[in-house]
Amino acid sequence: AQKVTQAQTEISVVEKEDVTLDCVYETRDTTYYLFWYKQPPSGELVFLIRRNSFDEQNEISGRYSWNFQKSTSSFNFTITASQVVDSAVYFCALTLEGYSSASKIIFGSGTRLSIRP
């Protein structure tokens, strides 16, 4: 089956702690994309990163970093020195290549992150 698993349903940490959100995926495809999205309490979905399956370089953007490992089919997301504003639900997503030019894009069930002051 092709799917995305976010095993951590909820995480709660104290402000300034580092936190890692796990994402494990399954796919038969050799070409695919992975995404992370943030959904703050206001409800909108905010794009964070897109990663192509051929690009295994880790990425850092400010306090955010992503570790992509094809060998373990994981695309984990780390927030360094967390802040209260990081409190949100975070979703990992995967494209499934179809026979049409469109990709189905499926999501994990999300991880609710709470940062306590």
Added chain:
Amino acid sequence: NAGVTQTPKFQVLKTGQSMTLQCAQDMNHNSMYWYRQDPGMGLRLIYYSASEGTTDKGEVPNGYNVSRLNKREFSLRLESAAPSQTSVYFCASSEISGSYTGELFFGEGSRLTVL
């Protein structure tokens, strides 16, 4: 800069009623999607459309129909609403060309309650 616009934002229906959720994007994207979000279930794909005139089933298509009216618009119809369809619905669009898949741009969501 509207992006993806969904209407209505809120709707209450009685079991058996029908309704259509409208979605329009102004980014000239070729692909459009409908997702539903339920607590603890994440976002589940209902239907998607690669281009005008084509639609495909997602993970949870039962009870829904879609129509890709043109490149801009992608509507989701509930013919006979059921309480199990109470959810928040998100429309999204993306640019997909050859091996390139862009990120999804989402609307603000439509909260539907079926009594």
